[in-house]
Amino acid sequence: MKAVVWHDVGKIALEQVPDPAVRGPQDAVVRITTSAICGTDLHFARGTVPGMRPGTVLGHEAVGVVEELGTQVRNFNPGDRVVVCSTIACGHCVYCRAGYFAQCDVANPNGPNAGTAYFGGPAATGPFDGLQAEFARIPYAHTGMVAIPPGVTDEQAILISDIFPTGWFGARLAQVRSGDVVVVLGAGPVGQLAALSARMQGAGRVLIVDGNADRLETARLQNAETIDFNAEDPVEVVRELTGGVGADRVIEAVGVDAESPKAGPAARDGDQAAFERERRQVAPRTGVEDGHWVPGDAPSQALRWAVEMAAKAGTIGIIGVYPSNFDSFPLGMAMNRNLTIQAGNCHHRHYVPGLLSKVATGAADPTTILTQHEELPTAIAAYEAFDRREPGWTKVSLELM
Ligand SMILES: [Zn+2]
Structure with a gap:
């Protein structure tokens, strides 16, 4: 064969x-x-x-x-x-x-x-x-x-x-309930189906973050509210759209090979605040070198965003793929904000x-x-x-x- x-x-x-x-x-x-x-x-x-x-x-x-x-x-x-x-x-x-x-x-x-x-x-x-x-x-x-x-x-x-079961599982890990504001990080195929699953599991609003215009367009076809991380700071936008509260549930559907945001125009024309914002977005590219995760290297941007945009006492479900020796997670912020984190293979x-x-x-x-x-x-x-x-x-x- x-x-x-x-x-x-x-x-x-x-x-x-x-x-x-x-x-x-x-x-x-x-x-x-x-x-x-x-x-x-x-x-x-x-x-x-x-x-x-x-x-x-x-x-x-x-x-x-x-x-x-x-x-x-x-x-x-x-x-x-x-x-x-x-x-x-x-x-x-x-x-x-x-x-x-x-x-x-x-x-x-x-x-x-x-x-x-x-x-x-x-x-x-x-x-x-x-x-x-x-x-x-x-x-x-x-x-x-x-x-x-x-x-x-x-x-x-x-x-x-x-992929549909994995997206569904992500929404289960994030403990999506009726009325919740849910953010999905990553509008790849699994992220798209996690957004669909969150809505089917009762979410009141579903927001989705990606840097790819085609993927955001596809997400809008199923009425997810789209956030382009190349054009805006997703943490700020989520706060702004939720009255400053943040997301009840975050589904991380990116994993270790995240695409970094592109350096925006502020980096070139000297707007210091915008530059800082871009630097914060761009800096933590993953530590994958020669196919191996480098422990202790920069944490994943997607995980950091998840912790930053979750409401106090919110829940994060992680279905993005990480190698077993990945050990970089913003635990201090998660602990001090009483977040619940669940992760795993579907x-x-x-x-x-x-x-x-x-x-x-x-x-x-x-x-x-x-x-x-x-x-x-x-x-x-x-x-x-x-x-x-x-x-x-x-x-x-x-x-x-
Ligand atoms: Zn068995």
């Missing part, structure tokens, strides 16, 4: 690899009909997240049709359409039974404390061959596959493999069935954020365009039908 394979930093290829097979009784093989490219995949291609094993198939989002089932996968028939959950969970350990599927004790072959297991990731996450391929082996398929209700398209379902299996139902009934449609429909044969060119952050490239699907 054809698959997108990681060979080295900056070196990925679409090539012929052996077909996957059922290896154990809890496995299934799925013929993939739609996959997608995620920002996380770009980290692996660029090397900003290290540790990939050469030969690993990339991709952690898929919709497909069941081809073959192990003897202990009793909830599907060949021919069923399914969403594959990005993270892999056994379905029987104490963590899975409590709904903490991303902290499964069993799925990661490196041990119970090795971290979240998922498709197409670094060696420490399994590794498991990913889903940008014609076929995939799905371990613990009874738990990791979810049947697609009639009427839900591939285009809708592919967004429920990873427990996909916990949210996927409910989101499929919401999409099936028409209560939600995540497809406004799907900007690019590509096909597997052009996957490498799609990676390159996505990596250049070409205007309008928010989310890329890879169709195989």
